[in-house]
Amino acid sequence: MDSLTLFFTGALVAVGIYWFLCVLGPAERKGKRAVDLSGGSISAEKVQDNYKQYWSFFRRPKEIETAEKVPDFVDTFYNLVTDIYEWGWGQSFHFSPSIPGKSHKDATRLHEEMAVDLIQAKPGQKILDVGCGVGGPMRAIASHSRANVVGITINEYQVNRARLHNKKAGLDALCEVVCGNFLQMPFDDNSFDGAYSIEATCHAPKLEEVYAEIYRVLKPGSMYVSYEWVTTEKFKAEDDEHVEVIQGIERGDALPGLRAYVDIAETAKKVGFEIVKEKDLASPPAKPWWTRLKMGRLAYWRNHIVVQILSAVGVAPKGTVDVHEMLFKTADYLTRGGETGIFSPMHMILCRKPESSSPPPEESS
Numbered sequence: 001m002d003s004l005t006l007f008f009t010g011a012l013v014a015v016g017i018y019w020f021l022c023v024l025g026p027a028e029r030k031g032k033r034a035v036d037l038s039g040g041s042i043s044a045e046k047v048q049d050n051y052k053q054y055w056s057f058f059r060r061p062k063e064i065e066t067a068e069k070v071p072d073f074v075d076t077f078y079n080l081v082t083d084i085y086e087w088g089w090g091q092s093f094h095f096s097p098s099i100p101g102k103s104h105k106d107a108t109r110l111h112e113e114m115a116v117d118l119i120q121a122k123p124g125q126k127i128l129d130v131g132c133g134v135g136g137p138m139r140a141i142a143s144h145s146r147a148n149v150v151g152i153t154i155n156e157y158q159v160n161r162a163r164l165h166n167k168k169a170g171l172d173a174l175c176e177v178v179c180g181n182f183l184q185m186p187f188d189d190n191s192f193d194g195a196y197s198i199e200a201t202c203h204a205p206k207l208e209e210v211y212a213e214i215y216r217v218l219k220p221g222s223m224y225v226s227y228e229w230v231t232t233e234k235f236k237a238e239d240d241e242h243v244e245v246i247q248g249i250e251r252g253d254a255l256p257g258l259r260a261y262v263d264i265a266e267t268a269k270k271v272g273f274e275i276v277k278e279k280d281l282a283s284p285p286a287k288p289w290w291t292r293l294k295m296g297r298l299a300y301w302r303n304h305i306v307v308q309i310l311s312a313v314g315v316a317p318k319g320t321v322d323v324h325e326m327l328f329k330t331a332d333y334l335t336r337g338g339e340t341g342i343f344s345p346m347h348m349i350l351c352r353k354p355e356s357s358s359p360p361p362e363e364s365s
C-alpha cells in the first residue's frame with residue numbers, strides 16, 4: 001500500500017469512528033455519557049436480577065393489578081432506564097409533536113411551556129409537577145413562568161439527578177424535588193396554585209386515585225393540566241395487531257394498563273374537577289410525535305453495540321444490555337402505535353378545581 005492510500009484509509013477510518021461515536025452520540029452534548037450508565041439506585045450486581053423481577057410482573061398480570069405493588073414496580077423500572085433515557089433522549093422524558101424548522105429540543109420546550117401557559121401560572125406561585133422525572137419540564141417551566149415548581153417522583157435516583165441538574169442550571173431557588181408516591185402525596189390540602197403532569201399518571205394503577213390526590217392539594221379555583229397516554233378511537237380490541245402493539249407499549253413502559261381516551265375526562269369529573277378543555281395534541285394538524293423516535297433507529301443500533309461492549313468489559317452493569325434491548329423493541333411498538341393512530345401520548349386535559357369547595361359527586365351522595 002503506498003503512502004497516499006494509507007493516508008486516505010486512515011482518514012476514512014478516523015471519520016468513521018468520529019461519526020459512530022460523536023455524530024450518533026448522546027442526546028445532549030453535555031448529557032449522560034455511555035461510560036456512566038448505571039442501574040440507578042440498584043447496585044451494579046443486582047441490575048440483572050431486578051430486570052428479571054421487572055419482567056416477572058408481566059408474567060403474573062394479577063400482580064400489576066394489585067395496586068399497592070405498582071409503585072415499587074415503577075420504581076424498579078426507572079432505576080433501570082433513567083440513565084439510558086438521559087443518555088439517548090435528554091432530560092425530558094416525554095414526546096412532543098414535531099415542529100417544522102425547529103429542533104427536537106425546541107419542540108420539547110414549547111410542549112412543556114404550553115402546559116404551564118394553560119394553567120396560567122404566575123411568577124411566585126407554587127406549582128406542582130406530578131411525576132417529574134429528572135426535571136427537564138420543571139426547569140423549562142420555571143424559567144418560562146418564574147413560578148416555583150415542586151416536583152414529585154417515586155424514584156430516589158431521579159430525585160438526586162433532578163436536584164443536580166437544577167443546581168447546574170441555576171434554578172434550584174425556583175425548583176424543588178421531593179421523593180414520594182403521587183397516590184399519597186406529602187403535601188397539605190389546598191396548598192398549590194396549579195399542577196401539571198406530563199406523561200406520568202399513566203403509571204397509576206387507578207387514575208381516579210392520582211386525580212383525587214391532585215384535587216386535594218390544589219387550592220380552589222386553580223387549574224391542573226395533564227398529557228395522558230391513551231388508546232384512541234382507532235383502537236379495536238378485536239384486532240390482534242392493535243392488541244400486540246398496545247401490550248408491547250405497556251410492557252416496555254411499566255404501565256399497569258393503558259386507558260381509553262374516553263375515560264380521562266370521566267375520571268377527572270368523578271373526583272370533582274370541572275373540564276375546561278380536552279384535546280388530543282397528537283391529532284392533525286400536529287406533526288407526528290413519533291418521527292424523532294423512528295429517525296433515531298440507526299443511533300439505537302449504535303447504542304446497542306456500545307452497551308454490549310461496555311457491559312462485556314464490566315463498565316456497564318450486567319443486565320444493561322437486556323434493558324437496552326427492551327427499549328429498542330419498545331421504540332418500535334411506540335412508533336407502530338403512532339403510525340396506526342391507535343395510541344397517543346399527549347391526550348391533553350385541562351381541569352379546574354371549583355371555587356366552592358363542595359365535595360366530589362360520589363362523596364356528597
Ligand SMILES: C=C(CC[C@@H](C)[C@H]1CC[C@H]2C3=CC[C@H]4[C@H](C)[C@@H](O)CC[C@]4(C)[C@H]3CC[C@]12C)C(C)C
Nearest residue numbers: 084085088089093094199253300303327328330331
Ligand atoms: C413517558 C414515558 C417515556 C417516554 C419516552 C421518553 C421513552 C419511551 C421509549 C424510550 C426509548 C426508546 C428507545 C431507546 C434507545 C434504544 C436507546 O438507545 C436510547 C434511549 C431510547 C431512545 C429511549 C428514550 C426514552 C423513550 C423515548 C413512559 C415510560 C410512560
Ligand SMILES: C[S@@+](CC[C@H](N)C(=O)[O-])C[C@H]1O[C@@H](n2cnc3c(N)ncnc32)[C@H](O)[C@@H]1O
Nearest residue numbers: 092093094131132133153154181182198200203
Ligand atoms: C415518563 S416519566 C415523565 C417524567 C417527566 N414528567 C418528564 O416529562 O420528563 C414518568 C414519571 O412519573 C413518575 N412516577 C410514576 N409513578 C409514580 C408514583 N406512584 N409516584 C410518584 N411518581 C411516579 C416516575 O418516577 C417518573 O418520574
